[in-house]
Amino acid sequence: MMSSTDSCTLLTCPLSMAYINYLPNLPANVFFVAFFGLITVLQFGLGVWYRTWTYMIAMLPGLILEVLGYVGRxxxxxxxxxxxxxxxxxxxxxxxxxxxxxxIYICLGKIVVIYGEGISRFRPRTYTRLFVSCDLLSLILQAVGGALASSAGDGDTGESDTGVNIMIAGLAFQVFSLLVFMVLASEFAFRVRKSPKSENDDFTSLRKSPKWKVFLYCLALATITIFIRSVFRVAELQGGFSSALANNEIDLMVLESTMISIACICLTVAHPAIIVGHTWGSL
Structure with a gap:
């Protein structure tokens, strides 16, 4: 798309004509490129070493997109x-x-197996298939919206707005899915507490270990931070690109960058293979 501002420079046009009304902080964005690049390398190494292919395949595309996003900034x-x-x-x-x-959705199904399927309301694969399917639908909506927004011609605000609205719908569905996931995960945790005895004795020592508690707390924190970030993104896009929220870098750094950084740290430090070992892939 060729826009009327594409020929602009900081010397010839005011910043108010730019796509964002501020210059992104260079050191901060370089830091996030390096940070997510490092997490990408760690996730790849752990995934190959422990052969946690599904977890690695879920994490790597997201990390690469994060790196590219901050390169864009x-x-x-x-x-x-x-x-x-x-x-x-x-x-x-x-x-x-x-x-x-x-x-995270993949992890819940494995957690159900470790505690015992009889405790859960649903079968382990039901959780994974349901929420990964919801995630896929959310991704499709966001990708379609992004494609429409990127292909809109100069001055074609109708198509551009349609694209943004579809992206908002995808994000809103992601928020809804995360909320339902948190409710069902909490319900499963309640069932575990009420259950006098786990049905899977193969993992008794693992469940009693401190590292297992760290794993569960990290998953919970990662879920909450992604949820906070997704709510922020819906509000940001809903207000439009010229809104105060969309043009406040501090808000973005706190509610987007920091939240996702915390989530990625949790999902790497408490990598399921580090906690469970090579048996994770066979669960």
């Missing part, structure tokens, strides 16, 4: 009038966290 620092730079930032950072949600 670095490029916006140099040229905030370039639509492609803006799209790289917007679409990549919007899509990325949905993959981390999928990794």
């Amino acid at each position: 670095i490029m916006l620092h140099d040229n905030p009038f370039d639509f492609n730079n803006f799209l790289l930032y917007l679409i990549c950072l919007t899509l990325g966290p949905a993959y981390f949600s999928a990794a």
Whole structure:
């Protein structure tokens, strides 16, 4: 798409004409490129070493999108009038966290097996299939919305707005899915507490270990931070690109960057294979 601002520079046009009305902080965005790049390497190494293919496949695309999104913000620092730079930032950072949600959904099914299927309301694979399917639908909506927004012609605000609205719908569905997931995960935790005895004695020592508690707390924290971030993104897009929320870098750094960083730290430090070992893949 060629926009009327594509020929603008910081010397010839006011910043108010740019796609974001501020210059992204360069050191902060370079830090996040390096941070998510490091997490990508760690996740790849752990995934290959322990052969946790499904978990790795869920995490890596999201991490790569995070890296690309912050590269887009670095490029916006140099040229905030370039639509492609803006799209790289917007679409990549919007899509990325949905993959981390999928990794969490995969973990719940395994957790049910470790405690015993008889305790759960649903079969382990039901949780995984249900929520990963919801995540996939959310991703499709966000991707379609991003594609429409990126293909809108100059001045075609109708198609651009349609694309943004579809992205909002995808994000809103992601928020709803996460909320339902948290309710069902909490309900399963309540059932575990009420159950006098686990039905799976193979993992008794694991369940009593401190590292297992760390794993569960990390999953809970990652879920909450992704939820907070997703609510923020819905509010940001709902207000439009010219809104105060969409043009406040501090809000974005706190409610987007920090929340997703915490989630990725949790999902890496408490990597399921580190906690469970090579048996994770066979659960």
